Amino acid sequence: MMDLAASGVTVYTTCRSSIGYNEQSHLRRLLEIARWADEAGYRGGLIYSDNTSIDSLMAAQAAIAGTEAFVPLxxxxxxxxxxFTLARAVSSLAHLYGRRVDINFVSGGYSRDLTVQGDTVAHDARYDRLTEYATIVKELLTGGMVNFAGEYYKFRRARLTSPVPPELFPLSYVSGSSxxxxxxGEALGLSQLSFPLVPEDFVSPDIRKNRFxxxxxxxxxxxxxSAEAWRIAHKRFPATQEGAERMKLLLSAAVSSWQPQLAAVPIPDEAPGQTYWLVPFRYHHTFCPYLVGNYDEVAQAVKTYLDGGIRTFVLDxxxxxxxxxxxxxxxxxxxxAMDR
Known part of the structure; x- marks a missing residue:
């Protein structure tokens, strides 16, 4: 098995949210996927955060306790x-289990979730708030004393009594495509996680990319x-009118820019020879596009992303x-095969 990390490539899977699952079955499914990721040599898995899911840090603790090496993102x-609460939780998990927690900083979410919590901050301003937030978290995790007076946060002489050991310091990302x-991301010196355009479009010199x-x-x-891959794909993700209607509702409630951008990608549902497939997203089965085909066809699409600077993959x-x-x-x- 290739050492992907040694090649500078990081691969996560994604753990299912608690939508549609009772407490017992969700824990069982969470640990099942986390153990699969461990066995397949992935770094770890993304754990969602929204008002319909269980608390992401509590899920992270359960995943850590039930696996050997899995890193929750x-x-x-x-x-x-x-x-401060986030930094203390990440530090606590490091000291309790000797394990790392990676962080995906998310600025917003669905409009209904923001409304419930009384959050009326505009889209771009939410990233200003996120920049302040992540700056404070990073300083706390490294053991620094935080004196901070920003627009959204004010701290005076804040410090963790047990900072995160350097070898367990989290990888962190900023989520978004705007x-x-x-x-x-660039202000924080962090990589950016987004939902991809068609591989050939992503590598265009007109697409601005995060320098970190x-x-x-x-x-x-x-x-x-390839035919077997497409048979599985169509069985798992049928194009239904019900799914299309659900997607319309989702887009009407979206406050992020990536969902309308992805919905507007001008490719048909079925295009012979096209590995990039939007049906799972367009019909509300999942939140990302898919790459479908035989190993070499998918590898060519992945290589295009790699040659365009992508180094982290969060798989569905x-x-x-x-x-x-x-x-x-x-x-x-x-x-x-990637260019080096």
């Missing part, structure tokens, strides 16, 4: 907890035979452990 929304998110690195959330269905929720292994095969082929 925890989505953090500033409205949900103060920067100019405001890109500016926030980029990552994408994408699904992969790869098999030895697997239905079975083989999904992770098949995806890894395509990613390894792409890494082996």
């Amino acid at each position: 925890v989505a953090i929304q500033p409205v949900d907890r103060s920067p 100019p405001a998110s890109l500016s926030a 690195g980029s990552g994408i959330s994408v699904g992969i269905i790869a098999r030895e035979d 929720i697997p239905e079975e452990p083989d999904d992770l292994w098949h995806a890894r095969t395509a990613v390894e082929r792409a890494v082996a």
Whole structure:
């Protein structure tokens, strides 16, 4: 098995949110996917944060306690907890378990979630708030004394009694695809996570990229035979009128820029020879596009992203452990072939 980290490439999977699951089955499913990721040699998995999911840090603790090496990539929304509370939680997990928690800083969410919590901050201003938030978190995690007077946060002589050991310091990302998110990532010196355009469009010189690195959330269905990959894809993600209507509702409630951008990508639902597939997103099955095909077809698309500067991949929720292994095969082929 190739050492992807040694090649500078980081791969996560995604753990299912608690929508539609009772408490017992959600814990079982969370640990099942986390253990699959461990066995397949992934760094870890993304854990969502929204008003319909269980608390992302509590899910992270459960995943850590039930695995050997899994690293939770925890989505953090500033409205949900103060920067001190987050820093203390990350530090506590490091000291209790000797394990790392990675952070995906998220500026907003759905309009209904923001309304429930009384958050009326405008889109670009939310990234200003996120920049303050992540700045404070980073300083606290390194053991510094924080004196901060910003527009959104004020701290005086704040310090963690147990900062995170350097070897367990989290990888952190800023989520988003807007100019405001890109500016926030660069101001913080963090990589940016977004949802990808068609591979060939992403590498265009007209696309501004974060100079500290980029990552994408994408699904992969790869098999030895392309026809088998597409058979699985169509079975899992049918194009239905009901799904299209749900997507319309989602877009009407969106306060992020990536959802309308992805919905507007001008490719048909079915295009022979096209590996990039938007049906899972367009019909509200999941929140990202997919790459579908045989190993070499998917590897070529992944290589295009790699050559365009992508170094982090957050893969969609697997239905079975083989999904992770098949995806890894395509990613390894792409890494082996990428321009260096």
